[in-house]
Amino acid sequence: MPFHLDTFLPYLLSVAAHRTSARFSALYAAEAGLTIPEWRVLAHLDHSGAASVRDIHNLVHLDKSVVSRAASRLELAGLVQKEGDPHDRRLIVLQLTEDGRALMQRLSRVAGSFQAQILSELGADGPALARALRQLGPGQPGD
Amino acid sequence: MPFHLDTFLPYLLSVAAHRTSARFSALYAAEAGLTIPEWRVLAHLDHSGAASVRDIHNLVHLDKSVVSRAASRLELAGLVQKEGDPHDRRLIVLQLTEDGRALMQRLSRVAGSFQAQILSELGADGPALARALRQLGPGQPGD
């Protein structure tokens, strides 16, 4: 019996993830020309307050180097402030600037309405999708 | 109200997709050192029979160039046969070789048991996840 790719979960996940990210990117491209890593760093800082590169690396599942470069670009753009931690001088404390907070305030509205849009498209399957994705995502055994 | 990244669907999708692909890759890495595009091309050829680069590009959501290069690598590995279409000499007909079919026979068993494993982890949410992913994937409005 041949194998059907279009019922295979890793494939479906990959396609759905790409397409959904692309849809969302198109939305916030109007507000700001952010890459996905940059968006994640901003979003994380927005709800966690100050955080080190390593914190973000662990919690947002981005490689250290990706976080580092995203943070540098965001600093250049004036959205993020980088300063050394006085207690541990290896650490870099990242924090949103005033501009960064203002941007995230607008973007979180965009994100919220996008999320609502997606959920309305999914109907009753929405909650199950979220549960399943959290189950498949890291933080689970072997991570 | 700050924004919570860990309930945001594009983020959850991306993380779940990466992790699930990585888990599956680790499984078939033992059988064959395939990249994800190579795996998709093989899988599609296995259940569609002969197909052109363009067919795969459309149906498997890989860029033309990615399909082209994957096919070249697979031809070098002796898993796929490339020949010109006699009716339309622009087209390249891709087909599994004997070795390719044999490999896919083994890999489809691996894939099947992996799928079963995932579904058992998801429990009752499995079917809803599949439905939701198909809904979010392309082939929907605006694609």
Added chain:
DNA sequence: TTGACATCGTTGCGCCAGCAACGATACGGT
């Protein structure tokens, strides 16, 4: 038939993710 336009596969190029190596700093045992 000819010529304008469309389609197919390949190739070149820019870009970013992922990995490893590095310098700098912190920690722990002796």
Added chain:
DNA sequence: ACCGTATCGTTGCTGGCGCAACGATGTCAA
């Protein structure tokens, strides 16, 4: 205090994706 080890952030490098351009072939209308 000192030395070996661990951790943090940055940077160089390789490889692959995505886009655009190209040559080759096909199609259709005049």
